[in-house]
Amino acid sequence: MSNEHRDFYYHTPFQEDHLDVKPPSILGSSTYNRSTPGQGLDPSSYMSLTECLHGSVDYNSLAKAFGLSPSSSEVFSSIEESSRPVEARDLDGGNSTDQVPATPNSSVSFSSSEAGGDEDSGKTKKETQPEKPEDGGENSDKKDKAKKKAEKRQKEPRFAFMTKSEVDHLEDGYRWRKYGQKAVKNSPYPRSYYRCTTQKCTVKKRVERSFQDPSIVITTYEGQHNHPIPTTLRGSASAMFSHSMLAPAPMASGPSFPQHQGYNFVQIPAAMNNQNMGAYPQNVNQHVHQQYQVPDYGLLQDIVPSIFLRQEP
DNA sequence: CGCATTTGACCGGCGC
DNA sequence: GCGCCGGTCAAATGCG
Numbered sequence: 083m084s085n086e087h088r089d090f091y092y093h094t095p096f097q098e099d100h101l102d103v104k105p106p107s108i109l110g111s112s113t114y115n116r117s118t119p120g121q122g123l124d125p126s127s128y129m130s131l132t133e134c135l136h137g138s139v140d141y142n143s144l145a146k147a148f149g150l151s152p153s154s155s156e157v158f159s160s161i162e163e164s165s166r167p168v169e170a171r172d173l174d175g176g177n178s179t180d181q182v183p184a185t186p187n188s189s190v191s192f193s194s195s196e197a198g199g200d201e202d203s204g205k206t207k208k209e210t211q212p213e214k215p216e217d218g219g220e221n222s223d224k225k226d227k228a229k230k231k232a233e234k235r236q237k238e239p240r241f242a243f244m245t246k247s248e249v250d251h252l253e254d255g256y257r258w259r260k261y262g263q264k265a266v267k268n269s270p271y272p273r274s275y276y277r278c279t280t281q282k283c284t285v286k287k288r289v290e291r292s293f294q295d296p297s298i299v300i301t302t303y304e305g306q307h308n309h310p311i312p313t314t315l316r317g318s319a320s321a322m323f324s325h326s327m328l329a330p331a332p333m334a335s336g337p338s339f340p341q342h343q344g345y346n347f348v349q350i351p352a353a354m355n356n357q358n359m360g361a362y363p364q365n366v367n368q369h370v371h372q373q374y375q376v377p378d379y380g381l382l383q384d385i386v387p388s389i390f391l392r393q394e395p
Numbered sequence: 396c397g398c399a400t401t402t403g404a405c406c407g408g409c410g411c
Numbered sequence: 412g413c414g415c416c417g418g419t420c421a422a423a424t425g426c427g
Contacts, residue, residue, distance in 0.1 A: 260400055
Protein backbone atom coordinates (compact mmCIF):
# COMPACT_ATOMS: atom_id res chain seq x y z
CA MET A 83 0.00 0.00 0.00
CA SER A 84 1.29 3.26 -0.87
CA ASN A 85 0.47 6.02 1.37
CA GLU A 86 -0.29 8.00 -1.56
CA HIS A 87 -3.09 9.91 -0.19
CA ARG A 88 -4.21 13.05 -1.70
CA ASP A 89 -6.63 15.68 -1.13
CA PHE A 90 -9.75 15.81 0.73
CA TYR A 91 -12.07 18.30 1.24
CA TYR A 92 -14.69 20.46 2.22
CA HIS A 93 -16.95 20.77 4.83
CA THR A 94 -20.59 20.72 4.65
CA PRO A 95 -22.21 21.52 7.79
CA PHE A 96 -25.80 20.87 7.75
CA GLN A 97 -28.14 23.62 8.15
CA GLU A 98 -30.78 22.24 10.24
CA ASP A 99 -33.35 24.52 8.87
CA HIS A 100 -33.15 22.86 5.59
CA LEU A 101 -32.04 19.58 6.65
CA ASP A 102 -34.61 17.25 5.48
CA VAL A 103 -33.89 14.54 7.82
CA LYS A 104 -35.67 13.17 10.69
CA PRO A 105 -34.21 11.84 13.83
CA PRO A 106 -32.13 8.87 13.18
CA SER A 107 -33.99 5.77 13.82
CA ILE A 108 -31.17 3.43 13.99
CA LEU A 109 -28.64 5.70 15.36
CA GLY A 110 -30.78 7.38 17.78
CA SER A 111 -30.29 10.97 18.42
CA SER A 112 -27.42 12.71 19.81
CA THR A 113 -27.36 13.94 23.26
CA TYR A 114 -25.28 16.83 22.34
CA ASN A 115 -26.49 20.19 21.52
CA ARG A 116 -25.36 22.42 18.88
CA SER A 117 -22.90 24.86 20.08
CA THR A 118 -23.45 27.50 17.53
CA PRO A 119 -26.92 27.99 16.40
CA GLY A 120 -26.61 30.35 13.58
CA GLN A 121 -23.30 29.38 12.31
CA GLY A 122 -23.04 26.03 11.03
CA LEU A 123 -19.86 25.49 12.78
CA ASP A 124 -17.98 27.23 15.38
CA PRO A 125 -14.29 27.05 14.98
CA SER A 126 -13.87 27.27 18.63
CA SER A 127 -15.47 24.01 19.06
CA TYR A 128 -13.43 22.12 16.62
CA MET A 129 -12.11 19.07 18.12
CA SER A 130 -8.57 18.20 17.82
CA LEU A 131 -7.89 15.05 16.07
CA THR A 132 -5.77 13.90 18.81
CA GLU A 133 -8.73 13.98 20.94
CA CYS A 134 -10.59 12.22 18.36
CA LEU A 135 -7.96 9.64 18.33
CA HIS A 136 -8.13 8.80 21.90
CA GLY A 137 -11.18 10.56 22.82
CA SER A 138 -14.67 9.59 22.90
CA VAL A 139 -15.23 9.22 19.30
CA ASP A 140 -13.52 7.13 16.85
CA TYR A 141 -13.09 9.67 14.23
CA ASN A 142 -9.50 8.96 14.25
CA SER A 143 -9.73 6.21 11.83
CA LEU A 144 -11.61 8.29 9.52
CA ALA A 145 -9.29 11.09 9.99
CA LYS A 146 -6.48 8.89 9.21
CA ALA A 147 -8.04 7.83 6.09
CA PHE A 148 -7.22 11.21 4.91
CA GLY A 149 -3.66 10.55 4.81
CA LEU A 150 -3.27 6.92 5.12
CA SER A 151 -5.49 5.42 2.67
CA PRO A 152 -3.80 2.98 0.49
CA SER A 153 -3.32 3.84 -3.04
CA SER A 154 -4.85 6.99 -4.02
CA SER A 155 -7.76 8.08 -2.06
CA GLU A 156 -9.45 11.26 -1.40
CA VAL A 157 -11.76 11.94 1.34
CA PHE A 158 -13.95 14.53 -0.01
CA SER A 159 -16.68 14.45 2.34
CA SER A 160 -17.93 13.00 5.40
CA ILE A 161 -21.39 12.15 6.15
CA GLU A 162 -23.21 11.20 9.09
CA GLU A 163 -25.52 8.39 9.15
CA SER A 164 -29.07 8.36 9.86
CA SER A 165 -30.60 10.48 7.27
CA ARG A 166 -32.30 7.73 5.57
CA PRO A 167 -35.32 9.80 4.96
CA VAL A 168 -33.46 12.20 2.85
CA GLU A 169 -34.35 11.75 -0.68
CA ALA A 170 -31.88 11.81 -3.42
CA ARG A 171 -33.74 14.14 -5.52
CA ASP A 172 -32.73 17.31 -7.18
CA LEU A 173 -29.14 16.76 -7.25
CA ASP A 174 -28.12 19.53 -9.41
CA GLY A 175 -24.53 19.38 -8.84
CA GLY A 176 -24.00 20.63 -5.44
CA ASN A 177 -25.21 24.09 -5.26
CA SER A 178 -26.01 23.76 -1.75
CA THR A 179 -25.65 27.31 -0.93
CA ASP A 180 -27.83 26.84 1.98
CA GLN A 181 -25.20 24.84 3.44
CA VAL A 182 -23.10 26.92 5.41
CA PRO A 183 -21.47 29.96 6.18
CA ALA A 184 -18.28 28.22 6.41
CA THR A 185 -16.16 28.24 3.38
CA PRO A 186 -16.25 24.99 1.68
CA ASN A 187 -12.93 25.64 0.32
CA SER A 188 -10.67 23.61 2.32
CA SER A 189 -12.09 22.32 5.40
CA VAL A 190 -13.35 18.96 5.98
CA SER A 191 -16.18 18.22 8.12
CA PHE A 192 -16.75 14.96 9.62
CA SER A 193 -20.13 14.51 10.80
CA SER A 194 -21.38 11.89 12.97
CA SER A 195 -24.27 10.98 14.97
CA GLU A 196 -23.91 10.10 18.48
CA ALA A 197 -25.33 6.84 19.16
CA GLY A 198 -25.55 4.56 16.61
CA GLY A 199 -27.53 2.50 18.32
CA ASP A 200 -26.48 -0.56 19.63
CA GLU A 201 -23.05 -1.28 18.96
CA ASP A 202 -24.12 -4.70 18.13
CA SER A 203 -27.51 -4.79 16.88
CA GLY A 204 -28.07 -8.32 16.06
CA LYS A 205 -24.90 -9.83 17.05
CA THR A 206 -24.92 -10.17 20.72
CA LYS A 207 -27.64 -12.56 20.38
CA LYS A 208 -25.59 -15.05 22.16
CA GLU A 209 -23.68 -12.73 24.26
CA THR A 210 -26.51 -10.70 25.52
CA GLN A 211 -29.04 -13.35 25.82
CA PRO A 212 -27.50 -15.00 28.72
CA GLU A 213 -29.17 -12.53 30.80
CA LYS A 214 -32.31 -13.99 32.09
CA PRO A 215 -35.46 -12.27 32.98
CA GLU A 216 -36.29 -13.21 36.39
CA ASP A 217 -37.20 -10.02 37.94
CA GLY A 218 -40.78 -9.51 37.26
CA GLY A 219 -42.19 -11.53 34.52
CA GLU A 220 -43.21 -10.45 31.11
CA ASN A 221 -44.07 -6.94 31.84
CA SER A 222 -40.84 -5.93 33.28
CA ASP A 223 -39.23 -8.01 30.67
CA LYS A 224 -40.73 -5.97 27.95
CA LYS A 225 -39.87 -2.83 29.67
CA ASP A 226 -36.41 -4.00 30.05
CA LYS A 227 -36.09 -4.68 26.43
CA ALA A 228 -37.47 -1.38 25.44
CA LYS A 229 -35.24 0.27 27.88
CA LYS A 230 -32.22 -1.51 26.67
CA LYS A 231 -33.09 -0.74 23.17
CA ALA A 232 -33.35 2.89 23.95
CA GLU A 233 -30.10 2.80 25.73
CA LYS A 234 -28.42 0.99 23.00
CA ARG A 235 -29.44 3.52 20.51
CA GLN A 236 -27.53 6.10 22.32
CA LYS A 237 -24.29 4.37 22.41
CA GLU A 238 -21.81 4.00 19.72
CA PRO A 239 -21.22 7.10 17.76
CA ARG A 240 -21.04 6.63 14.10
CA PHE A 241 -19.15 8.45 11.57
CA ALA A 242 -19.33 8.03 7.89
CA PHE A 243 -17.28 9.62 5.24
CA MET A 244 -16.62 9.22 1.62
CA THR A 245 -13.30 8.60 0.12
CA LYS A 246 -12.21 8.42 -3.39
CA SER A 247 -10.15 5.35 -3.49
CA GLU A 248 -9.31 2.42 -5.59
CA VAL A 249 -9.42 0.09 -2.70
CA ASP A 250 -12.39 -0.59 -0.56
CA HIS A 251 -10.71 -1.10 2.67
CA LEU A 252 -8.75 1.98 3.53
CA GLU A 253 -5.73 1.59 5.64
CA ASP A 254 -6.29 3.58 8.75
CA GLY A 255 -3.74 2.20 11.07
CA TYR A 256 -5.93 -0.18 12.93
CA ARG A 257 -6.29 -3.81 12.29
CA TRP A 258 -9.62 -4.99 11.12
CA ARG A 259 -11.17 -8.34 10.63
CA LYS A 260 -13.87 -8.76 8.16
CA TYR A 261 -16.82 -10.52 9.63
CA GLY A 262 -19.40 -10.16 7.02
CA GLN A 263 -20.40 -8.94 3.66
CA LYS A 264 -23.78 -8.24 2.28
CA ALA A 265 -25.06 -7.25 -1.02
CA VAL A 266 -26.35 -3.76 -1.00
CA LYS A 267 -29.76 -3.36 -2.35
CA ASN A 268 -29.80 -1.57 -5.65
CA SER A 269 -26.10 -1.57 -5.81
CA PRO A 270 -23.75 -3.92 -7.55
CA TYR A 271 -21.24 -3.39 -4.85
CA PRO A 272 -21.35 -5.27 -1.61
CA ARG A 273 -20.98 -3.80 1.81
CA SER A 274 -18.29 -5.22 3.99
CA TYR A 275 -18.34 -5.34 7.74
CA TYR A 276 -15.17 -5.08 9.73
CA ARG A 277 -14.40 -5.25 13.38
CA CYS A 278 -11.30 -4.04 15.11
CA THR A 279 -9.20 -7.04 15.94
CA THR A 280 -7.89 -5.62 19.13
CA GLN A 281 -9.31 -7.33 22.09
CA LYS A 282 -12.00 -5.55 23.92
CA CYS A 283 -12.23 -3.03 21.20
CA THR A 284 -15.71 -3.01 19.82
CA VAL A 285 -15.19 -0.62 17.03
CA LYS A 286 -16.68 -1.63 13.77
CA LYS A 287 -16.77 -0.21 10.38
CA ARG A 288 -18.67 -0.74 7.23
CA VAL A 289 -17.28 -0.19 3.84
CA GLU A 290 -19.17 0.06 0.66
CA ARG A 291 -18.64 1.54 -2.70
CA SER A 292 -20.92 4.01 -4.25
CA PHE A 293 -22.68 2.50 -7.12
CA GLN A 294 -23.02 5.86 -8.68
CA ASP A 295 -19.40 6.54 -8.60
CA PRO A 296 -17.40 3.38 -8.13
CA SER A 297 -14.39 5.37 -7.31
CA ILE A 298 -16.00 6.49 -4.13
CA VAL A 299 -15.81 4.41 -1.05
CA ILE A 300 -18.10 5.09 1.82
CA THR A 301 -16.73 4.11 5.15
CA THR A 302 -18.71 4.17 8.30
CA TYR A 303 -17.04 3.85 11.65
CA GLU A 304 -18.93 2.89 14.69
CA GLY A 305 -17.65 3.07 18.16
CA GLN A 306 -14.42 4.21 19.58
CA HIS A 307 -11.12 2.52 19.94
CA ASN A 308 -9.98 1.98 23.45
CA HIS A 309 -6.43 1.36 22.51
CA PRO A 310 -3.69 3.02 20.58
CA ILE A 311 -3.21 2.52 16.93
CA PRO A 312 -1.33 -0.69 16.50
CA THR A 313 0.49 0.03 13.33
CA THR A 314 3.22 2.40 12.50
CA LEU A 315 0.88 4.38 10.44
CA ARG A 316 -0.17 6.01 13.55
CA GLY A 317 2.69 8.36 13.65
CA SER A 318 1.98 10.13 10.52
CA ALA A 319 -1.65 10.06 11.06
CA SER A 320 -1.89 11.49 14.47
CA ALA A 321 0.90 13.83 13.85
CA MET A 322 -0.72 15.21 10.87
CA PHE A 323 -3.98 15.69 12.50
CA SER A 324 -2.93 16.86 15.82
CA HIS A 325 -1.44 19.70 13.96
CA SER A 326 -4.26 20.15 11.67
CA MET A 327 -7.05 20.10 14.02
CA LEU A 328 -7.54 23.11 16.05
CA ALA A 329 -9.04 23.57 19.21
CA PRO A 330 -9.16 21.93 22.39
CA ALA A 331 -12.65 20.93 22.00
CA PRO A 332 -14.60 22.02 24.95
CA MET A 333 -15.86 18.72 25.83
CA ALA A 334 -17.25 17.74 29.05
CA SER A 335 -17.86 14.14 28.74
CA GLY A 336 -18.06 13.38 25.19
CA PRO A 337 -17.15 14.37 21.76
CA SER A 338 -17.53 17.96 21.14
CA PHE A 339 -17.98 19.15 17.69
CA PRO A 340 -19.97 21.79 16.17
CA GLN A 341 -23.28 20.25 16.23
CA HIS A 342 -26.54 20.12 14.57
CA GLN A 343 -29.50 18.52 15.93
CA GLY A 344 -28.27 15.23 16.87
CA TYR A 345 -25.20 15.30 14.80
CA ASN A 346 -21.71 15.95 15.71
CA PHE A 347 -19.17 17.39 13.46
CA VAL A 348 -15.53 17.45 13.50
CA GLN A 349 -14.16 20.01 11.31
CA ILE A 350 -10.74 20.22 10.02
CA PRO A 351 -9.95 23.80 9.51
CA ALA A 352 -8.83 25.12 6.26
CA ALA A 353 -5.41 25.70 7.55
CA MET A 354 -4.87 22.08 7.41
CA ASN A 355 -4.93 22.21 3.77
CA ASN A 356 -2.05 24.49 3.37
CA GLN A 357 0.23 24.11 6.23
CA ASN A 358 -0.27 20.64 7.23
CA MET A 359 -1.40 18.84 4.26
CA GLY A 360 1.59 19.17 2.20
CA ALA A 361 0.77 16.07 0.33
CA TYR A 362 -2.56 17.36 -0.57
CA PRO A 363 -3.28 19.37 -3.58
CA GLN A 364 -4.09 22.96 -3.25
CA ASN A 365 -6.92 23.07 -5.59
CA VAL A 366 -9.33 21.86 -3.13
CA ASN A 367 -12.11 23.86 -4.43
CA GLN A 368 -11.80 22.28 -7.71
CA HIS A 369 -12.04 18.96 -6.20
CA VAL A 370 -14.88 19.83 -4.10
CA HIS A 371 -16.90 20.96 -6.93
CA GLN A 372 -16.07 18.09 -9.05
CA GLN A 373 -16.57 15.54 -6.47
CA TYR A 374 -19.57 17.15 -5.21
CA GLN A 375 -21.57 16.07 -8.11
CA VAL A 376 -22.71 12.87 -6.83
CA PRO A 377 -25.96 12.35 -8.50
CA ASP A 378 -27.80 9.78 -6.70
CA TYR A 379 -26.78 7.49 -4.03
CA GLY A 380 -29.91 5.64 -3.85
CA LEU A 381 -29.63 3.32 -1.00
CA LEU A 382 -26.52 4.86 0.13
CA GLN A 383 -28.53 7.68 1.22
CA ASP A 384 -28.78 6.33 4.61
CA ILE A 385 -25.20 7.12 5.06
CA VAL A 386 -24.76 9.64 2.37
CA PRO A 387 -27.52 11.83 3.33
CA SER A 388 -27.58 15.47 3.59
CA ILE A 389 -24.38 16.42 2.05
CA PHE A 390 -24.96 15.04 -1.31
CA LEU A 391 -28.52 14.25 -1.37
CA ARG A 392 -30.03 17.26 0.08
CA GLN A 393 -30.77 19.92 -2.35
CA GLU A 394 -32.70 23.00 -1.92
CA PRO A 395 -33.91 25.00 -4.82
C1' DC B 396 -0.34 -23.70 11.98
C1' DG B 397 -2.49 -19.52 12.92
C1' DC B 398 -5.03 -15.93 11.33
C1' DA B 399 -7.99 -13.66 7.93
C1' DT B 400 -11.67 -14.05 4.64
C1' DT B 401 -15.74 -16.04 2.59
C1' DT B 402 -20.39 -17.10 2.67
C1' DG B 403 -24.83 -19.05 3.88
C1' DA B 404 -27.74 -19.07 7.84
C1' DC B 405 -29.84 -16.74 11.37
C1' DC B 406 -31.98 -12.98 13.99
C1' DG B 407 -34.23 -8.69 15.02
C1' DG B 408 -36.29 -4.46 13.41
C1' DC B 409 -39.35 -2.25 10.52
C1' DG B 410 -42.83 -1.29 7.05
C1' DC B 411 -46.89 -2.80 4.80
C1' DG C 412 -48.82 -11.17 10.86
C1' DC C 413 -45.71 -11.43 7.18
C1' DG C 414 -41.97 -10.44 4.42
C1' DC C 415 -37.97 -7.72 3.52
C1' DC C 416 -33.65 -6.08 4.86
C1' DG C 417 -29.57 -4.97 7.50
C1' DG C 418 -26.34 -6.83 10.48
C1' DT C 419 -23.93 -10.68 12.68
C1' DC C 420 -22.46 -15.41 13.48
C1' DA C 421 -19.70 -19.19 12.59
C1' DA C 422 -18.11 -23.09 9.85
C1' DA C 423 -15.43 -23.71 5.94
C1' DT C 424 -11.81 -22.24 3.28
C1' DG C 425 -7.73 -19.71 1.89
C1' DC C 426 -3.29 -17.81 2.59
C1' DG C 427 1.33 -16.67 4.34
